[in-house]
Amino acid sequence: xxxxxxxxxxxxxxxxxxxxxxxxxxxxxxxxxxxxxxxxxxxxxxxxxxxxxxxxxxxxxxxxxxxxxxxxxxxxxxxxxxxxxxxxxxxxxxxxxxxxxxxxxxxxxxxxxxxxxxxxxxxxxxxxxxxxxxxxxxxxxxxxxxxxxxxxxxxxxxxxxxxxxxxxxxxxxxxxxxxxxxxxxxxxxxxxxxxxxxxxxxxxxxxxxx
Amino acid sequence: xxxxxxxxxxxxxxxxxxxxxxxxxxxxxxxxxxxxxxxxxxxxxxxxxxxxxxxxxxxxxxxxxxxxxxxxxxxxxxxxxxxxxxxxxxxxxxxxxxxxxxxxxxxxxxxxxxxxxxxxxxxxxxxxxxxxxxxxxxxxxxxxxxxxxxxxxxxxxxxxxxxxxxxxxxxxxxxxxxxxxxxxxxxxxxxxxxxxxxxxxxxxxxxxxxxx
Amino acid sequence: xxxxxxxxxxxxxxxxxxxxxxxxxxxxxxxxxxxxxxxxxxxxxxxxxxxxxxxxxxxxxxxxxxxxxxxxxxxxxxxxxxxxxxxxxxxxxxxxxxxxxxxxxxxxxxxxxxxxxxxxxxxxxxxxxxxxxxxxxxxxxxxxxxxxxxxxxxxxxxxxxxxxxxxxxxxxxxxxxxxxxxxxxxxxxxxxxxxxxxxxxxxxxxxxxxxxxxxxxxxxxxxxxxxxxxxxxxxxxxxxxxxxxxxxxxxxxxxxxxxxxxxxxxxxxxxxxxxxxxxxxxxxxxxxxxxxxxxxxxxxxxxxxxxxxxxxxxxxxxxxxxxxxxxxxxxxxxxxxxxxxxxxxxxxxxxxxxxxxxxxxxxxxxxxxxxxxxxxxxxxxxxxxxxxxxxxxxxxxxxxxxxxxxxxxxxxxxxxxxxxxxxxxxxxxxxxxxxxxxxxxxxxxxxxxxxxxxxxxxxxxxxxxxxxxxxxxxxxxxxxxxxxxxxxxxxxxxxxxxxxxxxxxxxxxxxxxxxxxxxxxxxxxxxxxxxxxxxxxxxxxxxxx
Numbered sequence: 007x008x009x010x011x012x013x014x015x016x017x018x019x020x021x022x023x024x025x026x027x028x029x030x031x032x033x034x035x036x037x038x039x040x041x042x043x044x045x046x047x048x049x050x051x052x053x054x055x056x057x058x059x060x061x062x063x064x065x066x067x068x069x070x071x072x073x074x075x076x077x078x079x080x081x082x083x084x085x086x087x088x089x090x091x092x093x094x095x096x097x098x099x100x101x102x103x104x105x106x107x108x109x110x111x112x113x114x115x116x117x118x119x120x121x122x123x124x125x126x127x128x129x130x131x132x133x134x135x136x137x138x139x140x141x142x143x144x145x146x147x148x149x150x151x152x153x154x155x156x157x158x159x160x161x162x163x164x165x166x167x168x169x170x171x172x173x174x175x176x177x178x179x180x181x182x183x184x185x186x187x188x189x190x191x192x193x194x195x196x197x198x199x200x201x202x203x204x205x206x207x208x209x210x211x212x213x214x215x216x
Numbered sequence: 217x218x219x220x221x222x223x224x225x226x227x228x229x230x231x232x233x234x235x236x237x238x239x240x241x242x243x244x245x246x247x248x249x250x251x252x253x254x255x256x257x258x259x260x261x262x263x264x265x266x267x268x269x270x271x272x273x274x275x276x277x278x279x280x281x282x283x284x285x286x287x288x289x290x291x292x293x294x295x296x297x298x299x300x301x302x303x304x305x306x307x308x309x310x311x312x313x314x315x316x317x318x319x320x321x322x323x324x325x326x327x328x329x330x331x332x333x334x335x336x337x338x339x340x341x342x343x344x345x346x347x348x349x350x351x352x353x354x355x356x357x358x359x360x361x362x363x364x365x366x367x368x369x370x371x372x373x374x375x376x377x378x379x380x381x382x383x384x385x386x387x388x389x390x391x392x393x394x395x396x397x398x399x400x401x402x403x404x405x406x407x408x409x410x411x412x413x414x415x416x417x418x419x420x421x422x423x424x425x426x427x428x
Numbered sequence: 429x430x431x432x433x434x435x436x437x438x439x440x441x442x443x444x445x446x447x448x449x450x451x452x453x454x455x456x457x458x459x460x461x462x463x464x465x466x467x468x469x470x471x472x473x474x475x476x477x478x479x480x481x482x483x484x485x486x487x488x489x490x491x492x493x494x495x496x497x498x499x500x501x502x503x504x505x506x507x508x509x510x511x512x513x514x515x516x517x518x519x520x521x522x523x524x525x526x527x528x529x530x531x532x533x534x535x536x537x538x539x540x541x542x543x544x545x546x547x548x549x550x551x552x553x554x555x556x557x558x559x560x561x562x563x564x565x566x567x568x569x570x571x572x573x574x575x576x577x578x579x580x581x582x583x584x585x586x587x588x589x590x591x592x593x594x595x596x597x598x599x600x601x602x603x604x605x606x607x608x609x610x611x612x613x614x615x616x617x618x619x620x621x622x623x624x625x626x627x628x629x630x631x632x633x634x635x636x637x638x639x640x641x642x643x644x645x646x647x648x649x650x651x652x653x654x655x656x657x658x659x660x661x662x663x664x665x666x667x668x669x670x671x672x673x674x675x676x677x678x679x680x681x682x683x684x685x686x687x688x689x690x691x692x693x694x695x696x697x698x699x700x701x702x703x704x705x706x707x708x709x710x711x712x713x714x715x716x717x718x719x720x721x722x723x724x725x726x727x728x729x730x731x732x733x734x735x736x737x738x739x740x741x742x743x744x745x746x747x748x749x750x751x752x753x754x755x756x757x758x759x760x761x762x763x764x765x766x767x768x769x770x771x772x773x774x775x776x777x778x779x780x781x782x783x784x785x786x787x788x789x790x791x792x793x794x795x796x797x798x799x800x801x802x803x804x805x806x807x808x809x810x811x812x813x814x815x816x817x818x819x820x821x822x823x824x825x826x827x828x829x830x831x832x833x834x835x836x837x838x839x840x841x842x843x844x845x846x847x848x849x850x851x852x853x854x855x856x857x858x859x860x861x862x863x864x865x866x867x868x869x870x871x872x873x874x875x876x877x878x879x880x881x882x883x884x885x886x887x888x889x890x891x892x893x894x895x896x897x898x899x900x901x902x903x904x905x906x907x908x909x910x911x912x913x914x915x916x917x918x919x920x921x922x923x924x925x926x927x928x929x930x931x932x933x934x935x936x937x938x939x940x941x942x943x944x945x946x947x948x949x950x951x952x953x954x955x956x957x958x959x960x961x962x963x964x965x966x967x968x969x970x971x972x973x
Contacts, residue, residue: 019416040420076382083504092382156367156371168382
């Protein structure tokens with residue numbers, strides 16, 4: 007087993023070893039060598055992140071259950087939900103694309119939100135969460151693949167393309183997606199893994215103490 | 217500070233866990249796998265096989281970039297016309313039809329970004345392999361940019377998915393995703409994986425003082 | 429100092445504001461709002477959600493889950509959600525979501541059918557479905573009772589329920605070329621459609637449901653007659669050729685015509701679902717009106733060739749009956765053969781006409797009508813076979829007054845009573861034709877020509893004498909008188925030329941007389957031949973029936 011050095015920080019971009027400094031509220035520590043962000047001090051991080059995660063979860067359900075946009079073409083009305091779009095593309099013989107979209111827009115955000123709640127809820131309650139390490143590891147990977155914001159832009163581009171030929175009807179889920187994009191961005195912004203680890207260490211120490 | 221050579225964590229024998237960020241000093245025993253004392257993640261000084269993996273993925277994406285841009289991305293059928301658009305012709309169509317802003321977005325996201333990523337990563341890899349000592353901070357910034365913009369290339373895939381699902385008014389208007397969409401999706405995913413495989417610390421290694 | 433110390437002791441400490449606590453509570457407003465919005469959306473969704481109905485069809489052809497729409501008057505009111513095979517595997521159950529605003533359209537008597545492109549003889553419909561797929565059409569009834577399970581129609585209903593009009597029931601022996609959707613005509617105007625056709629349970633007939641649109645339904649009275657207007661009504665009878673059809677469409681598809689007889693125009697309006705009989709043809713429909721009829725026997729001794737069962741009995745051009753039987757009877761003596769022809773006589777037709785003409789009531793009781801008939805026969809009322817058409821050789825029975833006929837009486841003792849007859853008109857015609865021919869033959873044409881020549885010759889001689897005389901006068905009379913006489917001589921000369929035996933006028937007259945003789949001969953041949961084979965002109969030699 008390696009020996010921990012809790013007050014040292016290594017820049018993940020340039021491998022510079024640095025000493026940790028206390029930060030003021032909202033301050034950001036960066037690497038003295040390459041300027042990469044090392045850690046931040048976010049106020050009330052766990053609480054806020056959890057709140058955003060719960061809100062995102064709710065919005066996520068709405069965004070997936072309701073139609074995003076509808077088109078009206080000479081009396082023919084057609085609307086599409088996200089799962090509907092994915093299954094439709096699958097049925098059109100494009101399973102690769104449909105799987106890709108399924109993973110990036112449905113699976114990845116769902117996993118991210120769920121894991122965030124699973125991780126932070128026990129931490130906030132001051133309990134030791136189960137499977138924290140795999141959760142943290144997965145969160146780090148899944149973060150890259152959740153592309154709700156890109157999808158939101160995709161919806162807007164699709165709207166522009168559609169308005170030339172069709173009457174476009176904005177359905178509920180388009181607003182839900184907009185909200186989800188904002189909430190996920192807020193969640194990511196307020197999430198501070200360093201604080202979580204400190205909390206976890208604290209809990210672990212408290213558990214050992216008595 | 218600038219130009220001043222410093223000791224890298226590797227040379228000092230420190231290693232930062234990539235999951236929890238905890239700095240520890242792993243045993244220098246090569247037979248055992250070092251684990252993070254906090255989260256039990258396997259510790260690496262550098263990403264293993266970074267350059268080889270990055271090259272392989274980059275090459276694959278560069279090859280796929282060709283069919284992604286030459287094959288049909290989207291088929292649009294209406295009563296009177298049947299269009300087959302490649303990515304570029306789709307952008308041109310958007311531009312001609314007056315949606316300049318959107319055309320620019322799609323052009324950047326679908327054509328510029330993947331190309332930029334492939335070229336940038338290739339440059340980074342070559343410079344690392346040649347142990348270049350020039351423009352190190354700039355190259356780090358370039359890498360950050362590559363990582364940040366990679367996901368936006370998925371834009372066209374999402375647009376095609378939405379249109380293909382939505383515009384299904386039999387024989388009046390039909391949109392189908394073409395074979396280029398698969399190639400394009402693969403390009404985006406592969407370049408993202410390549411960017412992840414690349415270890416930016418390698419950029420700095422040539423100017424690090426090795427601990428004797 | 430102590431005072432100051434005391435003072436400081438008394439001064440309370442500032443309290444740290446529990447900002448952290450506050451803000452941590454505030455942030456939870458975000459998920460709260462999100463939850464609230466979602467709840468509102470979900471509630472709204474369920475409020476907006478219309479009923480979900482199940483329709484069962486025989487096949488699921490053209491129906492796609494999530495794509496097939498439900499339309500009322502071409503406006504979408506719902507969407508098919510799922511398609512499943514029924515448990516007994518005989519039908520397809522289609523589950524559809526109806527929009528909230530259209531939920532009132534879904535009631536017990538709402539009808540559903542799949543609109544596909546249909547090309548039938550009289551219409552091409554649903555061409556639009558070729559482009560954007562089939563849809564489920566609905567027709568809304570009058571019921572308000574909600575219902576969520578329906579049986580779909582296999583074909584679109586001919587008439588939507590909101591079309592004003594009335595339904596009637598027709599009983600027919602055969603369906604002919606009728607089909608559901610066949611049209612109903614009133615004075616060649618298309619006024620309705622056949623809704624359904626069903627074989628009667630006993631298999632002996634058919635029951636048709638028809639629909640007559642308003643305002644034409646007011647012409648359907650209790651006494652209205654319906655008949656098959658299917659195809660071409662081509663008849664060849666004593667009335668000649670008849671070519672009847674409603675419209676070109678009915679030739680191909682069949683249809684039903686109806687008419688209300690004029691004398692029944694004051695009949696009551698037929699209530700919906702009144703039952704009528706569907707007659708095979710217009711003739712049948714009109715005939716059947718005569719419910720009162722009398723049978724008579726007419727005994728003919730002449731050929732009844734060309735007379736057929738069903739041939740009309742005609743009273744001065746109006747059909748008052750028909751031939752029902754033609755017999756061959758050997759006289760008891762064995763010396764003669766008689767042809768008793770039974771006819772059915774409709775006294776009502778006479779009745780109606782007499783009433784409309786002289787407003788006098790004909791006696792209704794049979795004894796009175798017997799008296800009347802007796803009186804008529806006494807005045808020469810007879811039956812006669814007449815040729816309806818020289819061309820076809822068809823014959824009919826004519827009733828008429830023959831004042832010169834030999835006196836006769838109705839034999840009431842026989843059943844049916846025997847009405848006296850006179851020889852047929854063709855026979856009379858042939859007889860008189862023969863007479864003419866004989867007379868023509870008797871004419872001494874040759875002698876007549878000879879006489880004329882003699883007369884002319886003597887006239888010529890007389891003129892020659894006159895010339896001599898004039899020559900004498902010429903020598904003795906003054907030159908003026910001579911001049912005049914010379915002119916007269918010239919005139920007479922030309923007269924002589926004219927009247928000479930080989931003059932053109934003479935020759936023409938001779939030729940004419942010869943031609944007349946020849947014509948008379950061929951006429952005789954024709955009449956003889958016609959007597960034997962009256963129909964031979966068209967058919968050639970025909971075999972006996």
